[in-house]
Amino acid sequence: MRDQVRLVEVGPRDGLQNESSHLPTNVKIELIRRLFGAGIRHIEAGAFVSPKWVPQMADSAAVIDALNAPERAEVLALVPNEAGLKSALASQVETIAVFTAASETFSKRNTNCSIEDGLARLRPVVQQARDAGRQVRGYVSCIVGCPYEGRVPIASVVRVAEELFAMGCDEIALGDTNGVARPAEIRALLKAVTAGIPASQIAIHVHDTYGMGLANVLTSLELGLRSVDASVAGLGGCPYAPGASGNVATEDVVYLLEGQGLTTGIDLDALIQVGTWICNTLGRVPSSRVSAARSTRS
Ligand code: HMG
Numbered sequence: 678m679r680d681q682v683r684l685v686e687v688g689p690r691d692g693l694q695n696e697s698s699h700l701p702t703n704v705k706i707e708l709i710r711r712l713f714g715a716g717i718r719h720i721e722a723g724a725f726v727s728p729k730w731v732p733q734m735a736d737s738a739a740v741i742d743a744l745n746a747p748e749r750a751e752v753l754a755l756v757p758n759e760a761g762l763k764s765a766l767a768s769q770v771e772t773i774a775v776f777t778a779a780s781e782t783f784s785k786r787n788t789n790c791s792i793e794d795g796l797a798r799l800r801p802v803v804q805q806a807r808d809a810g811r812q813v814r815g816y817v818s819c820i821v822g823c824p825y826e827g828r829v830p831i832a833s834v835v836r837v838a839e840e841l842f843a844m845g846c847d848e849i850a851l852g853d854t855n856g857v858a859r860p861a862e863i864r865a866l867l868k869a870v871t872a873g874i875p876a877s878q879i880a881i882h883v884h885d886t887y888g889m890g891l892a893n894v895l896t897s898l899e900l901g902l903r904s905v906d907a908s909v910a911g912l913g914g915c916p917y918a919p920g921a922s923g924n925v926a927t928e929d930v931v932y933l934l935e936g937q938g939l940t941t942g943i944d945l946d947a948l949i950q951v952g953t954w955i956c957n958t959l960g961r962v963p964s965s966r967v968s969a970a971r972s973t974r975s
């Protein structure tokens with residue numbers, strides 16, 4: 678049997694949180710249904726964050742409640758605090774995704790608190806999510822660089838990742854928030870992080886600002902990771918990481934994985950159609966090389 682990768686589609690959250698125009702709720706629901714139709718089974722569908730901070734995610738409960746997720750699908754949602762957890766637990770969310778950063782300034786800009794205070798705020802959230810029988814993912818942002826502070830020391834990332842793991846996160850998602858990382862940096866970082874956390878419990882979440890996304894995914898696979906985040910058509914960015922582009926495109930990751938003998942269960946052509954549809958809806962061009970190549974060919 679071929680090796681399997683857990684591909685987590687984050688476009689409906691990381692992608693749409695950064696759109697200047699608010700996409701209607703029914704279009705978000707349609708996007709997720711189409712992604713399910715293309716074989717996506719792990720999807721970050723929204724964020725229970727403050728609507729004052731990220732208004733684009735204010736309808737996350739309505740989106741998630743309307744999903745008729747296929748069997749064995751996993752719906753993830755971002756949760757910053759106990760208020761967000763309460764809403765998430767009232768919805769059909771399998772995995773609670775808490776988040777903090779390895780950079781003080783980014784933590785302050787993104788969550789209005791220091792790293793230490795953020796970790797303290799997340800501790801009861803993780804505990805309560807586990808008590809409620811949910812899986813918990815813990816994001817660490819700025820794993821290589823910070824849009825405000827520049828280079829981030831590996832030791833800072835290791836410390837935050839280990840804290841999240843120790844408080845009970847089932848998976849640690851390492852976020853190259855502003856897409857500055859290169860393979861040698863990812864390799865060095867993963868060697869350090871996997872000294873304390875098994876590779877099987879680490880996900881890689883890269884943005885593609887410098888075009889290094891796929892190379893960084895490949896490096897992560899070589900180091901044993903089997904959980905990879907991507908965003909259909911490369912949608913997205915982070916409202917608190919100025920200049921950062923979207924995640925690495927799911928279409929490109931699927932193409933890469935299939936060539937490496939790794940399965941995802943995703944129908945690449947169907948996925949390209951979803952990416953083209955959402956980009957037409959948003960009035961933009963997919964930032965997927967595979968999508969561009971296939972559409973030129975046909
Ligand atoms: P704050 O202003 O310090 O919090 O924000 P607060 O407790 O003082 O609350 C302020 C107001 O928000 C209050 O309303 C609260 O009720 C409300 P008011 O009394 O003024 O009417 N509020 C909430 N409402 C709904 N749901 C909630 C919630 N919490 C408070 N959960 C807070 C602190 C953390 C809440 C805020 O900073 C926040 O929501 N930040 C989220 C920012 C965000 O979503 N960023 C993007 C996602 S992270 C990312 O993209 C990186 C990632 O992709 C990985 C990577 O790429 O590296 C994950």
Ligand code: MG
Nearest residue numbers: 691852854915
């Ligand atoms: Mg992100």
